[in-house]
Amino acid sequence: MTRVRIWFALAGLALLVGLWMALTAPADALQGVWFRLFYVHVSSMWFGMLAFLVTAFASIAWLVRKTPKWDRLASASVESGVLFTGIGLVVGMIWGKAVWGVAWDWEDPRLASTAVMFFVYLGYLALRGAVSDPQAKARRSAVLGAIAAVQVPLVYFSVNLFRTLHQTQTVRPDGMTMSPEMRPAFFVNLLAFTLLYVALVQARIFVARAEEARGTTELAAGDAVVPPRLDEVHDV
Amino acid sequence: MSDDFVVFLVYAACYGSILGYAVYLHRRLRKTED
Numbered sequence: 015m016t017r018v019r020i021w022f023a024l025a026g027l028a029l030l031v032g033l034w035m036a037l038t039a040p041a042d043a044l045q046g047v048w049f050r051l052f053y054v055h056v057s058s059m060w061f062g063m064l065a066f067l068v069t070a071f072a073s074i075a076w077l078v079r080k081t082p083k084w085d086r087l088a089s090a091s092v093e094s095g096v097l098f099t100g101i102g103l104v105v106g107m108i109w110g111k112a113v114w115g116v117a118w119d120w121e122d123p124r125l126a127s128t129a130v131m132f133f134v135y136l137g138y139l140a141l142r143g144a145v146s147d148p149q150a151k152a153r154r155s156a157v158l159g160a161i162a163a164v165q166v167p168l169v170y171f172s173v174n175l176f177r178t179l180h181q182t183q184t185v186r187p188d189g190m191t192m193s194p195e196m197r198p199a200f201f202v203n204l205l206a207f208t209l210l211y212v213a214l215v216q217a218r219i220f221v222a223r224a225e226e227a228r229g230t231t232e233l234a235a236g237d238a239v240v241p242p243r244l245d246e247v248h249d250v
Numbered sequence: 251m252s253d254d255f256v257v258f259l260v261y262a263a264c265y266g267s268i269l270g271y272a273v274y275l276h277r278r279l280r281k282t283e284d
Contacts (some may be wrong), residue, residue, distance in 0.1 A: 022272065029268075033261055035253075047253045097271055101264050108260055112253075120262050210268065217275045224282045 019222055021213035028206035031132060032057075035199035044113075051109040052124050053199050056184065057207040059102035063166050065211065067096030070163030073156040082226070085152040085220075088159050090218035094211055095118075099132045114179060123172040124180035131165040138162065 032053065032242065069090040076084035081131075109118040120126050133218035138158050145151040173182045184192050 029265060036261065037258060047257055050257050051260060054261060058264070073281070093271075097268065101267060105260060105264065109255075197258055214268075214272065214275070217272065217279075221275055221279045221282070227280050 015220065018216045019212060021206035021209060021216060025206060025213045028202065028209050032127055032199070032203040032206040035202050038143060039196050039199040040193065048109055048112040049196075051105050052184075053203040055102055055105040055109060056200070057203045058098040058105070061097045061103055061207045061211045062099035063170060064193070065091045065098060065215075066131070066166050068165055068215075069095065069138075069159045070166075073159030076156045077160065082148075082152070085156065086219045086222045087215070088156065089139075090215045090222065092135055093218055094161065094214045096132065096135050096139065097214075098207070098211070099128065099135070103128060103132060110179075119179050122179040123176040124169065124178075127165065127169045127172050131162075131169050134162050134165065 034052040036050050037221045038048055039053070041047045050063065069088045072088035075081075076088060111117040118125060140153060141158060142151055142155050145154060163199060170183075173180050190197065
């Protein structure tokens with residue numbers, strides 16, 4: 015637990031420095047101060063997608079090895095991924111409303127594919143909540159976790175495949191389309207989200223391990239429903 | 251409300267939701283230990 019606290023302390027410190035650097039970074043020539051939302055939007059979306067790739071890796075590892083640690087990693091990573099993707103979506107909508115004039119456009123492939131990915135992983139969490147048998151829960155979510163990751167490259171490259179409203183990548187193999195004065199704030203925020211992702215996943219795994227040891231895992235959906243006792247039903 | 255302040259509020263909301271998730275995990279762990 016001490017190790018997790020150290021990760022959280024480092025992440026908190028990096029987030030505060032990242033916040034200060036983001037809010038004092040130069041304003042964009044066209045977008046003004048709204049461009050400062052870039053630092054949290056891109057960092058959270060990147061780590062959302064990375065979290066889902068980690069889930070896919072852990073899911074495949076569980077299907078091969080059948081060891082509980084891979085199931086814990088897969089589910090812990092999805093929770094962080096859904097949180098980060100949710101943040102990225104909301105920030106993107108606020109940013110879009112300010113600079114595009116619209117918060118959402120279903121005809122934009124990046125926006126639509128990200129929303130679909132977000133809801134698929136919410137479904138992953140719902141699936142885990144609906145199965146009480148640990149083996150069945152691990153198996154079903156591992157299959158979904160492995161298959162659902164095909165969306166990640168689709169979301170990432172959607173801006174290259176279909177050019178509509180959303181801009182293309184800022185970080186490309188041939189360099190960055192970003193002013194050098196803005197880069198330090200971006201790199202510090204990326205570092206902050208890296209530390210945060212590691213801290214949150216470790217903490218979630220710690221909770222899962224503690225609950226398994228105590229046998230206090232959450233009730234699955236429907237577990238609290240008591241079937242009616244027909245012998246107590248009397249004709250009126 | 252200035253644009254600068256709205257950007258700050260967006261950051262505050264993001265960090266708040268992350269903090270909320272961390273507190274939720276902490277409370278769940280405490281519940282298991284009790």
